[in-house]
Amino acid sequence: MAFANPLALLALLSLIPIVILYLIKPKPKEINIPSLMFIMDAERRENRYQTMLNKIVRDPLMLMQLLFLILLSLAMAAPYFLATETVRADHTAIILDASASMQAEDPNRFDLARQAAEKFVSGKTSIILAKNKQIVALQRGGRADAKDTLRRVQPGATIANIGDAIILAKSMIEGGEGGGEKGAIIVISDFANVDLGAISASKMLANAAGIDVVYKQVGNDADNIGITYGRLERNGDKYEYFCNIKNYMDDTKTVPVEVFRNGKNILGESVTIPAHSSELFALTDLEPGATVVALQHGDALSVDDRAYIAIPEIAKRKILFVSENANPPAKIAIGSLPDTECSVVKPPVLPVFGDYDIVVIGNITKDSLLPGTFNDLASFVGSGGDLVILASDGIGKIETGGLLPVGMRASESAGSAVLNRGIPTQFTKDIAFDDITVTRHLKTEPLNNSIVNADDGSSMLVYQQSGAGVVLYSGFGEGDSRWNDFHTRVDYPIFWRQVVDWMSGVLGTDEYNVKTGRTYPLGGEHDVETPSGAIRTDNLLFDDCGGYQIGNMDIAANLYDPMESDLSVSIMSEEARTLEPDLVKAEVEKELWSYLILLVMFLAGFELYYLRARGEL
Amino acid sequence: MIDTEFFNQLNRFSLMVRKRVSSVYAGSRRAVLQGKGIEIVGYREYMPGDDIRTIDWRVYGRTEKLYIRKFEEEKNVTTHILLDSSKSMDYSSSSDGTTKFDYAAMLACGFGYLVARENEKFAISTFDEEIDITPPKRGRGYLLHTIDRLNELQLHGTTRFDHCTSQYSKMIRSKSLVVVISDFLTDLDSIRAGLYRLAPNDLIVISVYDPAEYDLSIEGDVKLYDMETNDIRKTYISPKLRQDYKTQLDLHFGGIRETCMHIGADFFSFGTDLSIFDAFFKTVKAR
Numbered sequence: 001m002a003f004a005n006p007l008a009l010l011a012l013l014s015l016i017p018i019v020i021l022y023l024i025k026p027k028p029k030e031i032n033i034p035s036l037m038f039i040m041d042a043e044r045r046e047n048r049y050q051t052m053l054n055k056i057v058r059d060p061l062m063l064m065q066l067l068f069l070i071l072l073s074l075a076m077a078a079p080y081f082l083a084t085e086t087v088r089a090d091h092t093a094i095i096l097d098a099s100a101s102m103q104a105e106d107p108n109r110f111d112l113a114r115q116a117a118e119k120f121v122s123g124k125t126s127i128i129l130a131k132n133k134q135i136v137a138l139q140r141g142g143r144a145d146a147k148d149t150l151r152r153v154q155p156g157a158t159i160a161n162i163g164d165a166i167i168l169a170k171s172m173i174e175g176g177e178g179g180g181e182k183g184a185i186i187v188i189s190d191f192a193n194v195d196l197g198a199i200s201a202s203k204m205l206a207n208a209a210g211i212d213v214v215y216k217q218v219g220n221d222a223d224n225i226g227i228t229y230g231r232l233e234r235n236g237d238k239y240e241y242f243c244n245i246k247n248y249m250d251d252t253k254t255v256p257v258e259v260f261r262n263g264k265n266i267l268g269e270s271v272t273i274p275a276h277s278s279e280l281f282a283l284t285d286l287e288p289g290a291t292v293v294a295l296q297h298g299d300a301l302s303v304d305d306r307a308y309i310a311i312p313e314i315a316k317r318k319i320l321f322v323s324e325n326a327n328p329p330a331k332i333a334i335g336s337l338p339d340t341e342c343s344v345v346k347p348p349v350l351p352v353f354g355d356y357d358i359v360v361i362g363n364i365t366k367d368s369l370l371p372g373t374f375n376d377l378a379s380f381v382g383s384g385g386d387l388v389i390l391a392s393d394g395i396g397k398i399e400t401g402g403l404l405p406v407g408m409r410a411s412e413s414a415g416s417a418v419l420n421r422g423i424p425t426q427f428t429k430d431i432a433f434d435d436i437t438v439t440r441h442l443k444t445e446p447l448n449n450s451i452v453n454a455d456d457g458s459s460m461l462v463y464q465q466s467g468a469g470v471v472l473y474s475g476f477g478e479g480d481s482r483w484n485d486f487h488t489r490v491d492y493p494i495f496w497r498q499v500v501d502w503m504s505g506v507l508g509t510d511e512y513n514v515k516t517g518r519t520y521p522l523g524g525e526h527d528v529e530t531p532s533g534a535i536r537t538d539n540l541l542f543d544d545c546g547g548y549q550i551g552n553m554d555i556a557a558n559l560y561d562p563m564e565s566d567l568s569v570s571i572m573s574e575e576a577r578t579l580e581p582d583l584v585k586a587e588v589e590k591e592l593w594s595y596l597i598l599l600v601m602f603l604a605g606f607e608l609y610y611l612r613a614r615g616e617l
Numbered sequence: 618m619i620d621t622e623f624f625n626q627l628n629r630f631s632l633m634v635r636k637r638v639s640s641v642y643a644g645s646r647r648a649v650l651q652g653k654g655i656e657i658v659g660y661r662e663y664m665p666g667d668d669i670r671t672i673d674w675r676v677y678g679r680t681e682k683l684y685i686r687k688f689e690e691e692k693n694v695t696t697h698i699l700l701d702s703s704k705s706m707d708y709s710s711s712s713d714g715t716t717k718f719d720y721a722a723m724l725a726c727g728f729g730y731l732v733a734r735e736n737e738k739f740a741i742s743t744f745d746e747e748i749d750i751t752p753p754k755r756g757r758g759y760l761l762h763t764i765d766r767l768n769e770l771q772l773h774g775t776t777r778f779d780h781c782t783s784q785y786s787k788m789i790r791s792k793s794l795v796v797v798i799s800d801f802l803t804d805l806d807s808i809r810a811g812l813y814r815l816a817p818n819d820l821i822v823i824s825v826y827d828p829a830e831y832d833l834s835i836e837g838d839v840k841l842y843d844m845e846t847n848d849i850r851k852t853y854i855s856p857k858l859r860q861d862y863k864t865q866l867d868l869h870f871g872g873i874r875e876t877c878m879h880i881g882a883d884f885f886s887f888g889t890d891l892s893i894f895d896a897f898f899k900t901v902k903a904r
Contacts, residue, residue: 035866615855
């Protein structure tokens, strides 16, 4: 016999005080009595088991208490022994569909899956939760571990990638010691919104490796109305949100919709949706903070009944634009951004840089700036400020003290160029650099980390970290038709908005409102508040619907998946619905703790009975 | 130690004996019962089994037939007091140290006092495993002698009630008043047998107990020594056991009471916390 939790045996030390207590118990009083015969008669009248117990041990209560503690300690140590039993296989990999549709109630599909999975638990069991990413909940665990894991696991709010889960299960079985064991993969799912093609392909791969793959289908058709799509858009200082509410039922339904902002009910409406149709629901003038759209009706799936919207609070960003020109296009683009205050200053006399978040150096000449200006800028950037240096004729002749992220080839300028994309960044997303016509540009040393470069290798867009701040070089200048037509294009202001947002740490609304299943690298371990509790991770998986908090950043995650919200179940086959495990002989762990707990409970009951029989209760 | 102070309080009592007598001491009614005595009331022909000492040989000389003399039963009442002197009577829980034997002996002497005052014969015999039979006598001097004897008596042994009553009943020659004073802590069958043996007499049965032994005011782990047999018993006195013990005692004394009712004897049960006067009052009142 072995113990799963041998440390619990330390609890046996509690026997010592009990024994000491009984050892130091005073001796019984010695009393002369004339009527001993009647006491003996009375004893004979007492329960014969009690009398027997009294004969066997001097103090039955002590024995019972010692036994109680011993059994309890042993139960805590979780003893088990290995026995040969008929189980499914040497190694069974159970894939549990943990997608959002498995949260469907009436009855709970995931509970059904759990119950079905318990039947397939073998001597060595691995459990994989199939979400959009696979989660190994148990690797080659014993029967007790498997049952414990099955009790613990919960479905997420993502889709399920069962095909990949089968491949993972196959590699786990193949990676087992010896490699000669009989393995089987059990897929337990409602098989709603799954890629059956991928599953079949994965099954064939597993079968080719000699691993049997069987399906167990759980769940029945269920009614649902859910939010299947949602989008947040910025409109100036305000935000607009619109979503689709879909009715999967066979008759028209009127659904009460309530909107909560920062926990306060701000709107209550009803939406009537015909059978198997969607209705658009829109909200305008949303303000920063957390907003929740809730469908107030009862259906089988609650995870799609709420849409969470996160709008960040953006502080006003102060930008200093240094240029010989009074109103260059770049300044106009920056000045039109919301939450932004842009000042244009003509050199050489410049204000204190520390009063600004971003400094943009526009069109300047060699003599424009006072000596030491770039030293001040270096201090500004080193202490966390951000600097944008725009290409201008004089830039190559100015000593920037290494602030410029790119080396200039003197003040050489080149003619037209075709632009190529280099490293993708957040601020160059959706900007069509390929369409920009460049008629003149500055020649720079070629760099590997260019974001956009010209066909002659010159960097057009590049940035570097400098101290706590960032320096961005833009070869497009501050907007001169003799150089390029970027400033005339529709995505010019978008480019500047993205640059300013990126520099000031503000992400796009899509970054704050994500679909479940997305992973978010945090670049190091961070504490994250998730809808299901606090976790510490370096790579966050949004697998629950609701609000997530990473430091000061609030992110809303929603299912937004019409396929996953569809709770209709296509019957795969009668075999898949009634599947029972094939049995083989295998060595399994037999747990004893439950029997010990029963014994403890019996002993506790018997002790109460004994005390009652003695008239002390 | 027997306290005789209470004798004065007994002067107002007289013991009514349920026996029809013709003696000057006991009333004017004539006895109709025939038995052992002095006055000849007639003759009848000898039948096998009759005491040959009662054959009147003078009549045989005249008639050549065997006739026996029939006597009037003795008129005077003799009071036989049987006092338990087994070791169990040595128990006391009271602060003044009055044992059950002290209490029982005072009751016995009280009866002796009442009888002596009527100039009747009485005897106080003690019994344990054997009975120490003392012959009935008259007079207060005999009572004082008996008190001295009881004061010096050492209590020992168990109680063999049946055996002792069997011994004693042989010396009761006519129907008498028999008073048995004991704690009756012995086998109920033995007590029944003894009581049935004494039943032909006018019988008063007095059970004496100590309140502590009835209430069993102890609990927890105890080592009990039996006062008579010196048996040792280690046990745990729980409330349930105490209740069962009381039930056993009640059943035991209920059995004695039932036997007494059956044979027409008076049964009294006195705790040693009851004053002797009250005990006498209850006894005499009942008669």
